[in-house]
Amino acid sequence: xxxxxxxxxxxxxxxxxxxxxxxxxxxxxxxxxxxxxxxxxxxxxxxxxxxxxxxxxxxxxxxxxxxxxxxxxxxxxxxxxxxxxxxxxxxxxxxxxxxxxxxxxxxxxxxxxxxxxxxxxxxxxxxxxxxxxxxxxxxxxxxxxxxxxxxxxxxxxxxxxxxxxxxxxxxxxxxxxxxxxxxxxxxxxxxxxxxxxxxxxxxxxxxxxxxxxxxxxxxxxxxxxxxxxxxxxxxxxxxxxxxxxxxxxxxxxxxxxxxxxxxxxxxxxxxxxxxxxxxxxxxxxxxxxxxxxxxxxxxxxxxxxxxxxxxxxxxxxxxxxxxxxxxxxxxxxxxxxxxxxx
Amino acid sequence: xxxxxxxxxxxxxxxxxxxxxxxxxxxxxxxxxxxxxxxxxxxxxxxxxxxxxxxxxxxxxxxxxxxxxxxxxxxxxxxxxxxxxxxxxxxxxxxxxxxxxxxxxxxxxxxxxxxxxxxxxxxxxxxxxxxxxxxxxxxxxxxxxxxxxxxxxxxxxxxxxxxxxxxxxxxxxxxxxxxxxxxxxxxxxxxxxxxxxxxxxxxxxxxxxxxxxxxxxxxxxxxxxxxxxxxxxxxxxxxxxxxxxxxxxxxxxxxxxxxxxxxxxxxxxxxxxxxxxxxxxxxxxxxxxxxxxxxxxxxxxxxxxxxxxxxxxxxxxxxxxxxxxxxxxxxxxxxxxxxxxxxxxxxxxxxxxxxxxxxxxxxxxxxxxxxxxxxxxxxxxxxxxxxxxxxxxxxxxxxxxxxxxxxxxxxxxxxxxxxxxxxxxxxxxxxxxxxxxxxxxxxxxxxxxxxxxxxxxxxxxxxxxxxxxxxxxxxxxxxxxxxxxxxxxxxxxxxxxxxxxxxxxxxxxxxxxxxxxxxxxxxxxxxxxxxxxxxxxxxxxxxxxxxxxxxxxxxxxx
Numbered sequence: 001x002x003x004x005x006x007x008x009x010x011x012x013x014x015x016x017x018x019x020x021x022x023x024x025x026x027x028x029x030x031x032x033x034x035x036x037x038x039x040x041x042x043x044x045x046x047x048x049x050x051x052x053x054x055x056x057x058x059x060x061x062x063x064x065x066x067x068x069x070x071x072x073x074x075x076x077x078x079x080x081x082x083x084x085x086x087x088x089x090x091x092x093x094x095x096x097x098x099x100x101x102x103x104x105x106x107x108x109x110x111x112x113x114x115x116x117x118x119x120x121x122x123x124x125x126x127x128x129x130x131x132x133x134x135x136x137x138x139x140x141x142x143x144x145x146x147x148x149x150x151x152x153x154x155x156x157x158x159x160x161x162x163x164x165x166x167x168x169x170x171x172x173x174x175x176x177x178x179x180x181x182x183x184x185x186x187x188x189x190x191x192x193x194x195x196x197x198x199x200x201x202x203x204x205x206x207x208x209x210x211x212x213x214x215x216x217x218x219x220x221x222x223x224x225x226x227x228x229x230x231x232x233x234x235x236x237x238x239x240x241x242x243x244x245x246x247x248x249x250x251x252x253x254x255x256x257x258x259x260x261x262x263x264x265x266x267x268x269x270x271x272x273x274x275x276x277x278x279x280x281x282x283x284x285x286x287x288x289x290x291x292x293x294x295x296x297x298x299x300x301x302x303x304x305x306x307x308x309x310x311x312x313x314x315x316x317x318x319x320x321x322x323x324x325x326x327x328x329x330x331x332x333x334x335x336x337x338x339x340x341x342x
Numbered sequence: 343x344x345x346x347x348x349x350x351x352x353x354x355x356x357x358x359x360x361x362x363x364x365x366x367x368x369x370x371x372x373x374x375x376x377x378x379x380x381x382x383x384x385x386x387x388x389x390x391x392x393x394x395x396x397x398x399x400x401x402x403x404x405x406x407x408x409x410x411x412x413x414x415x416x417x418x419x420x421x422x423x424x425x426x427x428x429x430x431x432x433x434x435x436x437x438x439x440x441x442x443x444x445x446x447x448x449x450x451x452x453x454x455x456x457x458x459x460x461x462x463x464x465x466x467x468x469x470x471x472x473x474x475x476x477x478x479x480x481x482x483x484x485x486x487x488x489x490x491x492x493x494x495x496x497x498x499x500x501x502x503x504x505x506x507x508x509x510x511x512x513x514x515x516x517x518x519x520x521x522x523x524x525x526x527x528x529x530x531x532x533x534x535x536x537x538x539x540x541x542x543x544x545x546x547x548x549x550x551x552x553x554x555x556x557x558x559x560x561x562x563x564x565x566x567x568x569x570x571x572x573x574x575x576x577x578x579x580x581x582x583x584x585x586x587x588x589x590x591x592x593x594x595x596x597x598x599x600x601x602x603x604x605x606x607x608x609x610x611x612x613x614x615x616x617x618x619x620x621x622x623x624x625x626x627x628x629x630x631x632x633x634x635x636x637x638x639x640x641x642x643x644x645x646x647x648x649x650x651x652x653x654x655x656x657x658x659x660x661x662x663x664x665x666x667x668x669x670x671x672x673x674x675x676x677x678x679x680x681x682x683x684x685x686x687x688x689x690x691x692x693x694x695x696x697x698x699x700x701x702x703x704x705x706x707x708x709x710x711x712x713x714x715x716x717x718x719x720x721x722x723x724x725x726x727x728x729x730x731x732x733x734x735x736x737x738x739x740x741x742x743x744x745x746x747x748x749x750x751x752x753x754x755x756x757x758x759x760x761x762x763x764x765x766x767x768x769x770x771x772x773x774x775x776x777x778x779x780x781x782x783x784x785x786x787x788x789x790x791x792x793x794x795x796x797x798x799x800x801x802x803x804x805x806x807x808x809x810x811x812x813x814x815x816x817x818x819x820x821x822x823x824x825x826x827x828x829x830x831x832x833x834x835x836x837x838x839x840x841x842x843x844x845x846x847x848x849x850x851x852x853x854x855x856x857x858x859x860x861x862x863x864x865x866x867x868x869x870x871x872x873x874x875x876x877x878x879x880x881x882x883x884x885x886x887x888x889x890x891x892x893x894x895x896x897x898x899x900x
Contacts, residue, residue: 131704131707139672166698
């Protein structure tokens with residue numbers, strides 16, 4: 001039995017024992033510490049932490065979830081890691097991202113389905129009243145819910161795009177994949193009033209409230225969802241951190257959530273939003289290029305040392321991380337969530 | 343960072359005080375440093391207001407800002423570094439206004455305005471990094487090497503006592519009761535602190551002057567609470583929940599509680615008090631709300647467990663707040679001077695979001711078995727039966743009064759207060775106030791003489807500021823017996839944690855009350871030499887073994 005000591009971003013220590021044959025994630029769960037995770041198969045990166053000391057054996061994983069660069073920096077995946085001795089771990093998430101009770105199972109009904117640009121849909125759900133949990137939508141901005149497709153055992157994880165609220169409203173931005181199971185359900189079968197089973201909130205991609213640094217958010221496509229949640233919450237609290245949003249899509253037709261971003265510009269005087277279109281047509285007057293390119297330019301032009309929040313396809317997250325590191329930002333101040341197609 | 347203002351401050355053989363990345367209370371180094379800077383700018387405000395007042399010019403809004411600003415720096419109140427950056431900018435603007443007021447008043451009086459130095463001219467940076475770089479100028483111990491720990495400790499006693507005065511005065515002010523004498527005393531203390539005082543004598547005098555000012559602040563708060571909500575009466579309070587939606591109100595602020603009661607009228611939501619809000623149930627205009635359902639939980643240090651288990655929103659109206667845990671952070675609201683980064687703050691008395699939250703959260707599924715205690719023995723209630731009390735003392739039915747109260751806390755040694763109260767002999771009365779009461783208020787103390795309608799042996803006099811009530815009762819009893827307060831069969835066993843308690847202690851000393859037993863530890867900012875002064879002048883004693891201390895108290899009075 002090995003002793004594992006994990007220190008969270010906000011300085012709390014969680015200790016648990018682990019045997020070599022079980023993953024660190026399972027070991028912690030056995031002691032009722034439910035560390036952030038999603039796929040639990042080495043594919044998404046939600047359970048990434050840094051190994052500060054000690055040795056682990058890693059089962060096979062996807063480099064989309066854990067890049068070679070991050071592995072070389074000492075990062076591991078909790079769902080893949082097996083302790084070979086006592087370990088010290090450093091987590092990029094706060095204690096608030098750890099559950100000390102099993103993840104809640106909820107039911108919610110579809111309230112609205114609408115187009116979000118040409119390649120995505122906006123899904124609005126309302127939670128059913130639960131006698132134990134009530135009807136409020138309680139979660140940390142940046143977290144996700146696992147949605148089950150009705151009459152199947154198929155689940156998909158989507159980030160919440162709205163801020164926590166008392167109405168029980170949950171907003172998701174869902175990219176349409178031609179063969180995607182949830183995409184097909186939304187396109188072909190979903191109706192207002194359908195009941196969905198949900199598991200959540202889950203996830204460790206949350207704001208570091210205690211950090212005084214500026215916050216720069218970099219998002220590709222529906223990766224903007226958790227950023228919207230974070231920015232909407234900041235607006236609600238009258239937060240006055242300097243903040244920038246770099247939001248990119250491939251083509252102008254794919255643009256969405258512009259009204260929401262406009263509203264945030266009004267509500268957060270210190271927000272600078274840069275909308276990026278990669279393959280811009282002649283009528284595009286915003287930034288032409290990827291959000292990573294916009295980020296690099298901004299880092300070069302500014303003396304700021306912001307906290308960086310990244311969300312989108314793995315390639316975007318990796319490229320943005322590299323750009324941030326190249327500009328001298330510390331590994332511990334870069335927080336990210338990968339969106340893998342599923 | 344360096345702070346040693348609370349009873350829970352870090353103690354070690356190398357020295358006392360919190361000086362790392364975070365205090366024992368949870369405030370981070372940046373917040374601690376910014377609080378020092380805010381207090382420093384406020385001293386500058388005081389330098390000008392003190393001189394302006396001498397020329398007949400005052401700025402009530404500036405005085406009110408100082409009270410609020412000081413309150414945000416009490417232990418367990420505001421942990422939001424970003425908020426302090428804003429408050430410092432505001433303080434600097436108010437200081438400019440106070441300067442203009444003073445200079446105008448001087449010129450009108452045909453005098454040349456003094457060119458002040460120190461805090462009066464300190465130019466705070468506009469951003470957090472800049473302010474943190476300046477924090478050394480405002481540090482508590484900045485002159486320790488030059489002046490020694492005794493002077494620094496005494497300056498700290500003045501500063502921390504001033505915090506308590508400001509907090510009570512702020513509570514009174516929000517209910518419309520202000521006293522010029524308090525503002526004058528605050529300005530005087532700020533000016534003294536800004537003058538880099540080096541002598542023990544003037545600092546000790548200032549500490550006692552603040553004790554008098556705190557008496558006035560507690561009187562003002564008493565007038566504010568009774569003026570707004572009526573005279574407290576003995577009241578039975580349910581200590582377990584009933585079925586239904588629920589809101590929990592903690593802190594000290596009765597005005598916020600009243601606003602929440604109004605906002606939840608006829609909505610099927612029950613309101614529960616927590617911690618120091620328990621005495622609210624004794625005020626006629628608050629207990630008149632049928633949905634003020636009871637009290638939930640105990641003293642402030644249990645909140646992380648109690649708030650997590652409470653199935654509704656929680657409003658923290660003043661101290662003590664400690665790090666909100668995930669399970670309830672999203673349904674916690676702060677009000678008044680309280681703040682935590684990422685926690686919703688209610689600025690304007692509009693509690694409608696709290697109502698919404700209560701409706702969306704589950705509430706209690708069933709009635710818990712009923713348990714109650716009786717509270718509300720304010721001075722009117724006690725003096726209302728003064729004849730019975732006096733007769734009981736004369737006949738020996740009451741041998742002694744113990745006032746066991748003050749702040750509670752988590753330290754293991756605080757079970758002393760449970761032991762003390764529960765071992766107090768049957769022919770003694772235990773008066774209590776503050777959240778120290780939770781160490782023994784569920785215990786059945788019975789009555790003097792044992793008859794059901796006899797005088798209850800435990801008299802809960804209210805919140806910590808109701809020390810005012812206790813002092814008035816003691817004075818009236820002393821008058822009735824023709825003795826001084828120190829000759830009464832009365833022992834004060836005071837527990838402290840933060841700066842309101844420090845101010846109450848100064849009040850007791852200023853009024854000449856001797857032999858106060860102070861615990862669970864003595865303040866870290868009182869050096870051995872300063873403790874000697876307090877022991878010599880006032881007979882202050884530490885706590886020891888509860889039973890032995892009971893015997894010693896009875897023997898001293900005999």
